[in-house]
Amino acid sequence: MYMTSAELREAFFTFFGNNDHQVVASSSLVPHDDPTLLFTNAGMNQFKDCFLGTEKRSYTRAVSSQRCVRAGGKHNDLENVGYTARHHTFFEMLGNFSFGDYFKHDAIGYAWKFLTEVAKLPKERLLVTVYQTDDEAFDIWAKDIGVPVDRIIRIGDKSPDKPYDSDNFWQMGDTGPCGPCTEIFYDHGDHIWGGPPGSPEEDGDRFIEIWNLVFMQFNRQSDGSMEPLPKPSVDTGMGLERIAAILQGVHSNYEIDIFQFLIKATAAMLNVTDLQDKSLRVIADHIRSCGFLIADGVMPSNEGRGYVLRRIIRRAVRHGNKLGAEQTFFHRLAKALATEMGPAYPELEQQLPVIEKVLMVEEEQFLRTLDRGLALLDDALRNLEGDIIPGETVFKLYDTYGFPADLTADIARERGLEIDQQGFDAAMEQQRQRAKQANQFGVDYNQSIAIEGKSEFTGYDGTEHAATVEAVFTK
Ligand code: ATP
Ligand code: MG
Ligand code: MG
Ligand code: MG
Secondary structure: OOOOHHHHHHHHHHHHHHOOOEEOOOOOOOOOOOOOOOOOOOHHHHHHHHHHOOOOOOOOEEEEEEEEEOOOOOOOOHHHOOOOOOOOOEEEEEEEEEOOOOOHHHHHHHHHHHHHHHOOOOHHHEEEEEEOOOHHHHHHHHHHHOOOHHHEEEEOOOOOOOOOOOOOEEEOOOOEEEEEEEEEEEEOOOOOOOOOOOOOOOOOOOEEEEEEEEEEEEEEOOOOOEEEEEEEEEEEEEEHHHHHHHHOOOOOHHHOHHHHHHHHHHHHHHOOOOOOOHHHHHHHHHHHHHHHHHHOOOOOOOOHHHHHHHHHHHHHHHHHHHOOOOOOOHHHHHHHHHHHHOOOOOHHHHOHHHHHHHHHHHHHHHHHHHHHHHHHHHHHHHOOOOOEEOHHHHHHHHHHHOOOHHHHHHHHHHOOOEEOHHHHHHHHHHHHHHHHHHHHOOOOOOHHHHHHOOOOOOHHHHHHHHHHHHHHHHO
């Protein structure tokens, strides 16, 4: 059944709303009160305390569409963008949650009903995984739902010496709530490369994981023992873009309505005719993460969250350059993003002027050095022996031309090369040591660093960030 992404989001809320779930708004991409987390990366983040039992709410069932970023930190899909049909740096996670309310039976029942009756997916295209020892989940799928047993796959631990380290076992941390998962996969057809979960070809794009249902069943103690939770809970997450692709009859997430809108806007701006161009996909992905991150208050900077943002912006600008962009373009896509996603996320419209300005300043700055950096890299590649770009080259690009190492690695990968990450790290460390010594002798490296309130020499990026902050807030 065809559904737009907007209709799908609504249908999800309606279905779970009708089953007594409270509709809860997405939380910010900047996790509230959780320094262990770089960005919000799952629907359950905002409910962490409800699962731990330290927070009580007026409801025990919730449903949400959570904006997520998986770039940097524990879940990092940045390197997958442009390479798989299913990964983004920014995506929306649809989820339903039970805080000590229903458990496995109802969670599986709801998911199956939503997929086969609301979304009307053909049952024969679906297969499911359960944790190796979770007979309870296996039996629900086999007996109550009626999934043929050859389409229920048990997934064990990745290695025998690491119990519970499995794609089908979830844990919040080394201790605390944890439990088995069951995941639902969709078979896009044998014209696409890939194998079922658990097979050697599982990373292909034929069998796509759409929904993960986590059963929080145990409380792991510091001695490793697992105590059953008195009130087990459920946390689920389904990538909106992945199920939208199925409902819109396409294989790749990049072919769904939201992405096509952004890809076409980019193509029109840059006069690109091949809509399949990988760089268009990367740019469309990156304008979403950058736009949403800035709307949530993240500013490009030299460290932490801000540096992840800066890196994504620069990657986008580099892909624009690859497509022949001769001037700034990325900031102008913020408008297209607000048009397409503003109805669901009004903050995009409210923050549009800020998003545009921040992106423009970053873009302008990077454009001043991008061409020269690329020329240096081309030279280095012409003289390269072997397939590893030396750490000094990567460092020079970083230090003088503002190329984050992962950006250089991205270019290298396109040409079948790698970077010498260790060599780069060593060069960075030497730089730090030199700066420390220089500071001891009272050398004033750069006044603008003082604006940031940093004492350490931060190199090229430090001055830039100061300029960005100034440009954005003093204009
Ligand atoms: P995959 O194995 O495909 O990388 P995952 O197991 O890492 O996915 P989960 O952590 O289980 O994903 O997240 C729940 C759901 O969120 C997934 O089943 C998928 O539909 C969606 N999802 C996860 N990562 C991404 C991403 N980078 N882009 C788009 N959707 C995603
Ligand atoms: Mg993943
Ligand atoms: Mg997975
Ligand atoms: Mg998963």
